[in-house]
Amino acid sequence: MRSGGSESTAGARRRRRPRRTKPWAVLGRVLVCTLSIAVLLASGVTWYVYRDLTHGMQTSNALDEAKAEAPKHLDNAVNLLLIGLDSRRDMNGKDLPKKLLQDELHAGSSSEVGGYNTNTLILMHIPANGGKVTAFSIPRDDYVDIPGTGHKRKIKEAYDNAKYVAENKLAAQGVKDPVELEHKGREAGRAATLRTVQAFLGVPIDHFAEVNLLGFYDIAGALGGVEVCLNGPVKDHYSGADFPAGRQQLNASQALAFVRQRHGLPNYDLDRTHRQQAFLSSVATKLKNGGVFGDVGKMRSLLDVVKKDLVIDNSWDVLDFAQQASNLTGGNAEFFTLPIERYDQIGDQDVNIVDPVKIKAIVAGAIAHDPAISPSGAAVPPPPPPPSTTAAAGPTGSAPGATSSPSATSKRRGTQSTPPPSTVPPPPVTPVDPPSTGPQGGSVKMGGIPCVN
Template sequence: MNKTLRWTARTVVVTMSAALFGAIAFGYYTYHRAVDNLVTDDVIVAGDQGVPMPPGSPTLAPRPAEDTTILLVGVDSRTDAHGHPLSREVLDELRAGNADGEQNTDTMMVVHIPADPTKHAFAVSLPRDSYVDIAGGFGTHKLNSAYARAKNAKLTELLNNGVGQADAEKQATTAGRRNLIATVTALTGLRVDHYAEINLYGFSEITKAVGGVPVCLNESVHDKYSGAYFPAGKQTLKGVDALKFVRQRHGLPGGDLDRVRRQQAFLAGLANRIFSAGTLTDPGKVTSLVDSLTNAVVLDKNWDLVSFAQQLQSLTGDRVRFFTIPTIRPDLPTPYDGSAVEVDPAQVRSFVQELLADHQSSTGSGRTGKPEPPKKGKSSVVVQRINQTADEHPIDASEVPCVN
């Protein structure tokens, strides 16, 4: 367990916001260049997010109106944030195949930030292979397909109705994002206020901009699929190597769940690099970070990032906790989607509601929110968690947890 993990939620959702905040100090021109060039999309819709919700969807969990919930998404896209196909050279470097525009969501995290800085924030990872009801009437499939299924269906509809390719692609992509938001809302019971999406190439470039990210492996890895060839122990990764580290899933004992834990550890290292290495006080690094973000990130159009960054200045790292939703079997056989991660939506929603209750009432000296030991039997729930609480032994923030 690592103290830097307590910074994860803040770093995950506001890397782009922190860059803008740093840009303000750097100069008026840099700030406006960042804001003007960021890609936005109209994906947040009141009520049911604008798409049919899965049958039996719950009433959204109650919460103070001023709290903020963000859906952070990493997409396996062969285009940049502006929709431009990546070059063959870049695709080969990333081992990303062809620039076909397909957008599966490889990383999904819900981050809840309370308006009251004395209360705890939390981030919850959603494994991409979770087998869930997909919004929009698409049936039960892996969570990471919610975006692509809705996008492809909308694209076909629009093209058949005579809409031009460019306009159809844009509208279909918005439909995909909205469908993912609706699916996550139904699964977790949390209303999503803001959306942040990052693509493969942009992720690679961001790690270069901050000078690399420290990671640690329990054992050496040799994965021909992702190209991940790393020694055991501590090391600093950037660019394509960083991307290989977070994308590897073959050869990991826990499969998708191990991949989630590796992503969490990596984001902890990114937190360390951004907030402890002088990144936001270095004009050159701020410029590089802003440039990489404008080609990497898509945000909902109504998100005031500067105000959000200012709000987070009062949220200390020890008031952020990081979780993964409860899961059952990691190798659930499915009719059409191969092996998936089994989840019980009712247990997921109950888990999230307990987090809301615990973190809304906590002031740093309340409950730790430690999960109960897994129960035996078919209904057993395995709660994967990386967390550092006040009653545990803290580790220096410069260190990074070792993972598989």
């Protein structure tokens, strides 16, 4: 009995003897652990760098409302809306210093202005596969439907009007803090702009960035100026622009005058749109040549300067965008200005009449890199060369319905708006309806220093 028990115990011990682990299995485990630690460390570093870059940057939730009613994405491309706000106030609603406005920005004085029009609206379509970036500038006076209001307005007024309505509603609810009113009013303005552009173009908006008037000045200043190219000499005392023809380096004050000038240009606001595109191309080129996109320290220095002027949506990954930015600087991006059917006057304001169906078809066709389809079913030809006979639209006035138009907000706050352009007419031109079979006035390629009017 005892002998059998010993044999049984010995057998059990033999069965429980651990098997020798093969060397390749040990190596595999070590590699898995090492990679896991590397991923965790990289994630931590990325998180730290992201937090460091974006610390103090103002973010917005306004996109949440627009996404709820956005058209469906057909792929993983990203649509980014750039918003240039024509405001002479800081983020808390305080007037910018009068000396800065008059001497450096050539933008009147704080007692004469106070509106919140979006004079720059550019949608950038960034393909998921890293292909060509296509950007669309929307002329600021396009007369469009404003979602949720049942009214049409100039697209630039969607922000201003929504801000005014929201502030009045909040004030009626007992909100008295002017900073809170300003912040919440601007959020309403952003949401209205995003919804309006999204509905007008028929594409979802994934991210946005808003920069105010001072932001253009600060960006140019932080870069030590920008280089531009003009087809001919210009001089305009309204914006302060006074430049010869050809390539030239502009300081911050001159750069702002460059993007703001519209008086004295052959195509008025449309030429100013091309100026804005050329400014962005020059900035992107300088950032690339300066190695900013690949250098966290340089990115931090630039963002530290413009943080006070910039608002981005709360889901935008700045680091990820910086990695994609090389597509914007090597000639792999192109700007188009969306077409106008004709100029018209509605009430006391001059507007651009547009065909929303045609606009959506052009945008969809360009994004898909296929010929756009016009409302008649015919293919829209590729962008035509810049028209040589297109003249400017007439002067612009206030929004329809002065009692509800936010352009009158400054008056209700004890300030006076800038005299409407009708009191300071542009140089005499004969208005000619522009062609509308494709993007307006040709295109501006991103990368390098494009020459514009």
